[in-house]
Amino acid sequence: MSDLSYVRAEMLPERAPPASQVGFVGWARQNLFNGVGNSILTVLSLIFIWYVVSFLLSWAFSPTWNSASLSECREIFGAESGHHAACWGVINDRWQQLLFGFYPNGSEEGTSDLRWRPILAFLLLFVAVTPVLFNMISRRMNWVLLCAVLGLTSLYLGGALGIVVGLALIAAGAAIGYKALTADKTARAAEIEAGAKRLPNPLIFSAIYPFIAPWLLWGGSLWLPIGAALGFVIGYFVFRFLAPIAGSLVGMIVAVLVALVWWLLLTVGFADLMQSIIPIGLEPVESRDFGGFMLSITIGVVAIACSLPIGIVLALGRQSDLLIVKALCVGFIEFIRGVPLITLLFVASTLLNIFMPPGTNFDIILRVLIMVTLFAAAYMAEVIRGGLAALPRGQYEAADALGLDYWKAQRLIIMPQALKISIPGIVSTFIGVFKDTVLVSIIGLLDPLGLSNAIRADQAWNGVVWELYGFIALLFFIFCFSMSRYSMYLERRLRTDHR
Amino acid sequence: MSSITLETHADRSKMEVSDEVAIEIRGMNKWYGAFHVLRDIDLTVYQGERIVIAGPSGSGKSTLIRCINRLEEHQEGQIIVDGTELTSDLKNVDKVRSEVGMVFQHFNLFPHLTILENCTLAPIWVRKTPRKEAEEIAMHFLEKVKIPEQAHKYPGMLSGGQQQRVAIARSLCMRPRIMLFDEPTSALDPEMIKEVLETMVELAEEGMTMLCVTHEMGFAKEVANRVIFMDAGQIVEQNEPEEFFNNPQNERTKLFLSQIL
Ligand SMILES: Nc1ncnc2c1ncn2[C@@H]1O[C@H](COP(=O)(O)OP(=O)(O)O)[C@@H](O)[C@H]1O
Ligand SMILES: [Mg+2]
Numbered sequence: 001m002s003d004l005s006y007v008r009a010e011m012l013p014e015r016a017p018p019a020s021q022v023g024f025v026g027w028a029r030q031n032l033f034n035g036v037g038n039s040i041l042t043v044l045s046l047i048f049i050w051y052v053v054s055f056l057l058s059w060a061f062s063p064t065w066n067s068a069s070l071s072e073c074r075e076i077f078g079a080e081s082g083h084h085a086a087c088w089g090v091i092n093d094r095w096q097q098l099l100f101g102f103y104p105n106g107s108e109e110g111t112s113d114l115r116w117r118p119i120l121a122f123l124l125l126f127v128a129v130t131p132v133l134f135n136m137i138s139r140r141m142n143w144v145l146l147c148a149v150l151g152l153t154s155l156y157l158g159g160a161l162g163i164v165v166g167l168a169l170i171a172a173g174a175a176i177g178y179k180a181l182t183a184d185k186t187a188r189a190a191e192i193e194a195g196a197k198r199l200p201n202p203l204i205f206s207a208i209y210p211f212i213a214p215w216l217l218w219g220g221s222l223w224l225p226i227g228a229a230l231g232f233v234i235g236y237f238v239f240r241f242l243a244p245i246a247g248s249l250v251g252m253i254v255a256v257l258v259a260l261v262w263w264l265l266l267t268v269g270f271a272d273l274m275q276s277i278i279p280i281g282l283e284p285v286e287s288r289d290f291g292g293f294m295l296s297i298t299i300g301v302v303a304i305a306c307s308l309p310i311g312i313v314l315a316l317g318r319q320s321d322l323l324i325v326k327a328l329c330v331g332f333i334e335f336i337r338g339v340p341l342i343t344l345l346f347v348a349s350t351l352l353n354i355f356m357p358p359g360t361n362f363d364i365i366l367r368v369l370i371m372v373t374l375f376a377a378a379y380m381a382e383v384i385r386g387g388l389a390a391l392p393r394g395q396y397e398a399a400d401a402l403g404l405d406y407w408k409a410q411r412l413i414i415m416p417q418a419l420k421i422s423i424p425g426i427v428s429t430f431i432g433v434f435k436d437t438v439l440v441s442i443i444g445l446l447d448p449l450g451l452s453n454a455i456r457a458d459q460a461w462n463g464v465v466w467e468l469y470g471f472i473a474l475l476f477f478i479f480c481f482s483m484s485r486y487s488m489y490l491e492r493r494l495r496t497d498h499r
Numbered sequence: 500m501s502s503i504t505l506e507t508h509a510d511r512s513k514m515e516v517s518d519e520v521a522i523e524i525r526g527m528n529k530w531y532g533a534f535h536v537l538r539d540i541d542l543t544v545y546q547g548e549r550i551v552i553a554g555p556s557g558s559g560k561s562t563l564i565r566c567i568n569r570l571e572e573h574q575e576g577q578i579i580v581d582g583t584e585l586t587s588d589l590k591n592v593d594k595v596r597s598e599v600g601m602v603f604q605h606f607n608l609f610p611h612l613t614i615l616e617n618c619t620l621a622p623i624w625v626r627k628t629p630r631k632e633a634e635e636i637a638m639h640f641l642e643k644v645k646i647p648e649q650a651h652k653y654p655g656m657l658s659g660g661q662q663q664r665v666a667i668a669r670s671l672c673m674r675p676r677i678m679l680f681d682e683p684t685s686a687l688d689p690e691m692i693k694e695v696l697e698t699m700v701e702l703a704e705e706g707m708t709m710l711c712v713t714h715e716m717g718f719a720k721e722v723a724n725r726v727i728f729m730d731a732g733q734i735v736e737q738n739e740p741e742e743f744f745n746n747p748q749n750e751r752t753k754l755f756l757s758q759i760l
Pocket of ligand 1: 531534536554555556557558559560561562563
């Protein structure tokens, strides 16, 4: 028998993998051509892709941007010869309508171009959400962004005042930004440690944005949004005052009631009164002039922003030990989920008016907003419940054992984890809601799809289909794809295991 | 089962038991639905005592110590912790919980927070300690459990033994007067069991009142001043460790010890 013992005298050095495993060749061999069947499939797929792409490109690259009607397009690319190509003239002619609907653009006698308002609201939306969505953007840059947006708007509006204010804002922004570029981070941290003033938290702006945006879009007296915001302030102080005396639950209920009374009965009077003393306001715009992507984004953003907190409350309510709370939440969720959104929209557009006292004017967009939000919230609640169910019981027990009360445990321990688990589901719901906003065209609101029908009704563009739908699809895709990418970024950022 | 031998011998001279009562349980009964899980429990724990609770699986050990900080509710009898009786009054429950620390079998660290944040969370939000001070306290206890260098990592990046030591530090940051341990080492590899037990020995040497559910009989012999044996929801036998191990009285205890040792 041979000797079984063996002792290695020297360790083997590391070798590079064989050339067939690395680089493009290696990748292609492994993924595209491993085996006869796969190779055939790869070649067939390539041929198919080539066919589709070349068809699409020859369709899309057509020199019709400046044509004024479909027949003009046909002349340009020669439809008689059987050639099919896109007629981009319709987008050139109508893109502003697709974006803004019939929002006043100054084309009619006696009106002025107000489209800067939705654009400003849209830009401010980004300023408002960045501190919420990204933690890599410093407070400084956020204020720079805000100054820049407001400054440019002011310059655009022009007039002596506009130019002075605009330049001042831009100068302020530049000053803040310059400090960010020059100041050394650690030095700045030391300064703050020593008591230097910090810039105010940009979340302050995020908090007031919900009141600014509707004012910009619908116009009217500035005192109305201020009145609406005051409702929250009043509710807060009622709660602060009552909670130590009567307990937090009673305090909460009374605070909500007081705020509701303020909003429903007193806000309008307050706004009128203040308006008569100090009139500040923007030219009002009717809801029926809203349309296009502006409308989709308005509905989408409100539904997304409101459905998350409502969904959280519903999900917690569904898990509650209080029987009535639980029954209410389950009933609400199951009812809303059991009814198609279109039905709810029809209720919003027709039935609600029957139940309203005659003469009340309950804005149609507001009604739709409420319905879409409730619809989204019901789905959100179930998504979040999934996240809650996925949390091990030990997390609740550890929070209890440390002496955290229910709300603190929810806020600090349970919700951060449950929401993190639910991110894919939450974002799917967001995307779904955003796309569902096109359903409002069924009740006669002019969202992009509604407008595309209106545009085709025009003699010049009768028969244009793909170009309009393609344009609309592209814009929706941009929004939905960004949301999806953001959710992936967020999941990566929040991953805390095995980094 | 108990293969771990502790290197350091616990210094029993420092472990003083005062005659001040820390926990008083009188005629306590608990049911899960119709299942009578704890039966007529009477137990008095004095300040500074180190009690090890042993017994077969399902005998109600976890339930007993979970009743002490009201993670479970008892239906009959009285539990008085540091002079506060546990009733449905939430104020009392909160008071007891902030004075009683608990360490779980599966650590139950908060995975979305760093080690330091795990330790400062309760002091900041329950005790209203200023953040800076809370961080200093946390670092003090992390040093004590010998992992200050991990303070800014997340729990998922630590070994089981390290996580359990963090869990101990997290409880200590609330400055509890009583610590409850529910099988703190049974989810760990032998190597890590030792580091956790050593941390617990140190804690005992500082005079902490401890109730440990554990199968580590080496720890019981070294540290405990009383061993309680439970079976079928009842306290079957309790004695000093020496007597308990060398001269068990009850048949079930004898059977259990013959299996475990
Ligand atoms: N939440 C619960 N609901 C119903 N039965 C339970 C629950 N928790 C534990 N039990 C039962 O109570 C008994 C005692 O459990 P436990 O205290 O965990 O035992 P030990 O910790 O001694 O192993 C076991 O029979 C177990 O099945
Ligand atoms: Mg147990």
